[in-house]
Amino acid sequence: MRVFWYTARRLLYVIPQVIGISLVTFVVVRLLPSNPAYALAGPAATQETIDTIEKRLGLNQPIWVQYGKYVRDLAHGDLGSSFVSGRSVLSDIGQRLPATLELLVLGLFFAFLIGVPLGVLSALGRGRRIAGRASLGYGLLAGAIPDFWLGLILVYVLYTKLKVAPAPLGQLSPSVPTPRHVTGAVALDALITGNWVAFKSALGHLVLPLITLVFVYMAPIVKYTRSSVEDVYYGSEFIQQYRVNGLSHRAIVMRALRNGLPPVITIVGVLFGFLLGGLVLIEQVFAWGGFGQYAVQAITNSDFSAVEGFVVVAAIFNLIVYLIVDLLYFVVDPRLRAGVT
């Protein structure tokens, strides 16, 4: 019941943020240099045609009327339609998003699964001096290497030279037919429909982008786990109490981890939000055809509605992730449940 009220309060707080987001998006996108009416009408169009198009798009109206219309549409889930493809932006995004999410969720899942134990090990494991140094070095390296560059290097070594990886050209080999559409995420769809040929190909194509993603973005997870667990272990009197009580080292480490988890949850949430946009670069390298590449195309083409839709969806997605992080905190920490800060 408390969780319910907490969620409700938290949602109330989201509303002004969504309004702010829509406003910023609207303003930024209106600053785009080229006039979409010209782009749409083509180079040979007369002034008359352009005026008609401007009128149709509502571009001749005062800016605040345009904003009002924009918000109204947004509230109805209408993100407008792409000037380029002529299709609804929402459906375009709906088609592209699953590919990105598949990569993102899998990547962060593995990063968490491997990163947290590594962090704990380097903080409190038996060989923590060496492990600690190694994790420090790894963290610096992963933080300095641009992910897109690492992706390219992997392609060069494993595809061009060793020929063990598939060509970096999307989610499937061109020879394999796309599995029946269920969720839009290719590997998942192949699994659901039992299309093993497609599944195998999809997994093969996932390997390189996943390695890139996990190598670069596991670093903050390791780092935060390590420092948080270390802080709890060396800085908390209750850990001393556990020692005095005669609990085993292993049991104490588990309890330190339980207490040190909140910052790790936060960093995973932050990474999720960051990568929703940041994945653009990796997608570009592997021609992934996801959400990020859609954004790059839209910006290159000055595609008003598409850019708007993309930015708004990403920001709202981000808000949802932060909401989930807060709720997880709420579940993890009994002090929050009691309203103690």
Added chain:
Amino acid sequence: MSTDTGPTASGQVVEQEVGHVDSALGAPLTVAVQRGELTQFVGFARTNRPFIVGLVIVAISIFLMAVGPLIGTRNPTTEDFNAILSGPTGAHWFGTDQNGRDVFSRVLAAPRIDVYIALVSTFFAMALGIPLGVLATGASRLGELAGEWLLRAMDVIQAFPVFILALALVAAFGPSALNVIIALTILQFPVFLRLTRGAALAARGRTYVEAGRLSGAGTLSVMFRHVLPNSIAPALVGASVAVAQAILITAGLSFVGAGIRPPTPEWGSMISDGAQSLITGQWWPSVFPGVALGVVVLGYALVGDGLRLYLDPSRRR
């Protein structure tokens, strides 16, 4: 033996008896004397090798920012159609790209853009974020309200995924170095605002601020003499992280063609240009700028880590 000796736990403090001060009560007091701030810093740096490495890299990056385009073996933008995609040789140390430009000279010239953009945008972000951060703690009732609104606005900016907002802003302003700087400043100043505000809030609640008020200090005096000096450390540490981040974002933007466009030498667009040849087996146009980019980012990160350690309050208690 006096029980009133200094609890000088910090490793940097040299404890020494400066003779006994005869107090009015006849109680001997031991006084600890400390080395100056600069000596202390040098002493710290000397024992922290990664920090030195970082400082050297940062120094080189700034040097290249100043003179990089002038010291390469060739003109970084001159195309040589007789030497397209030639591998590393004595003539072209890092080889040439698909337009026959000398990769070595271009790698050296790139900091003029990458490092410059990162340093300038971080400077603006700090100049904007730090004072606003102190003010956002709300000195008066009005300030409190303004601070609240300021924070809500930061929430909105930070709700956007960083790279997406950068992309959208640069697209909106148009791809040029100045516009990337503006976009990065908008992106990063909320970080400094928050860092400073957090520290300022903590500092403002400290007893010495109350003591200052009781001494007759006015709001501004309290803010800038007591609060600001005690809340700037997180922003200083954050600065070098921000520079590293800014370099990566600039390169990323250029990689997708939204930031700096060729033929201007810039690491991200060089990597992007070389990507096609990489798949066909010519690795050098992409690999060298990537390594340079990584090393410079690493340098700033190392300096950040060192500063964090140096300014850590638990270290200098």
Added chain:
Amino acid sequence: MTAQLLEVEGLTTEFESSRRGRVTSLAEIDIALAEGEILGVVGESGAGKSVLLRTILGVLHPNERIAAGTIRFHGEPLPISEDDAMQERRGATISLIESGQRARLDPVRRIGDQLLDVMNAHDRVVRERRHERAEELLRLVGIPDAQHQLRSYPHELSGGMCQRVVIALALANSPELLMADEPTAGLDVTIQTQILDLFRSLVRETGAASILATRDLAQVAHYCDRVVVLRAGRIVDQAPVRRFFARPATDYGAFLLRAAHAARGEEIARAESPTAPARRDRARPAADAEPLLDVRGLVKHYRTQRHVVHAVNGISFSLRPGETLALVGESGSGKTTVGRCIAGLIRPTEGEIRLLGRDVGHVSTRRRSQQAGLETQVVFQEPRESLNPRWKLGASVEEPLRHQKQLDRRQRARRVLELLELVGLGGELADSYPHQTSAGVQQRVAIARAIAVNPKLVVLDEPTSALDMSVKAQVIDLLIRLQDRLGLSYLFISHDMTAVRMIAHRIAIMYLGRIMLHGPADDVFAQQTNPYGRALLSSVLYPDPEQERSLFRLEGEIPSAIELPPGCPLATRCPLAQPRCNDAPPPLEPVAGFAQLSACVRNSEIVQAGGPDALARREGRLPERDEPVAAG
């Protein structure tokens, strides 16, 4: 010779310090402990008390190493340097209670689970019995509603209750040796007494042997059989409690005992130290003098998001020039809030604060500093916190002078040196930073800053609570000298009755935002007509095993200031409470035959019976005699 449970022989430990190399932390310690005995280990901070206890438990600091010696338990040597082997014994046959209250408990695990953890870690309680045992333990340490509390998290309990849980953890596996290291540090006095009483009765009941390590000789006097005095890791004195307190055999023992007495402002200090002024000998300010400060009906409520905190609920008092009024009380009594209102750091919700006849309660600090010329200054509790860490000490002292703008730079520099000298510090300290000096020096600097602009009134907010025993006495002496010399008035806020006894002319004892007892210090210390005053003062231990201790104790915890009891704030805990106590808060009224004012509806009954103890005893609410004090 009786069977020895614990024998420590020639124990020597070394500490590897990065700065000072190898330091001996314990040197050739020999201790023997019989079953059923309570041994007190005393020494100043850093003497090695904690190291000794933790070494016996096998919990060493990573840089700590055992250089020599053995520890035998039941005649068998303990493998103290083997962490794994000691782990089986820790919390099982040997356990340790340390201070820290809530911080000692895992914030995200239920109390019951934490008790089960200890039992599961060792196999000394049958698996099926463990849950039952957990409940039993909570009852044993006096936690009401034990069954329900098993499901509580630490943040749902008060600090005192958490410390009881820590004791329950130590008792869970029925240890044969129960050690306690400052188990009551940071708790309110009335709660401290409860915890120590509990500790002693548990040791007596279970028949375990026990070690109590403390800085406070008074605790040893009242709760131990034998005492060991540690100094810089060595045993310098060892004796049965009665003999030690009657006549310490060594100089250092005598010194500690003298310091303990001095810290309680007793006669001995004055007899032996000519510099210590005798407070009561001093001329008291004229009773008919115009009051410097006059507080009427002061109320301060804080509004938080969900609640209203009733910090101060209508108090009145006045202060004459040159006088010290002590505001005394436990946590939540509102004493600090009163001080902050008077200093102008916060504004009262209701009521008047008149300084020299002007109402200053609703004037901002800044305006006050301009108008009244900084007539009120404050010395805070944490000296380190009250000095800007980035300023040299001289700059901190100079700050009020600079804002006053009457002196030029050179005059100010001269005045700073003068002020430092006045508080007993050398001028070269002006160029040091706070973190380079000790708490005692920092507090002197804070005092120098407070008196820099010649204030009339200084609010001393727990100025000695953060200081060691001997430094505390020095600082109080300094304050008294300054008062004599400069004619200052002090509002001395403290929970430390011993400090109050040294400095106060008058005392106002507060509880939950009200004054319960108010009167001249001598009168109040001699006899308390008010139940709360009685309970508070009888909780104060003196370093004397022969001290007759009243059994007049309060039950339970201090209620929260969010939901105040409707009537007398003490009604929930008072042994003299009657149904009518819940009707309305009692007014503060003169007590016939005393110079005191007391807030209690049973004033006249108490006086007739001859004091709160007598009345409680007559009503059967107090046992006849105290438990026999230490044997031997």
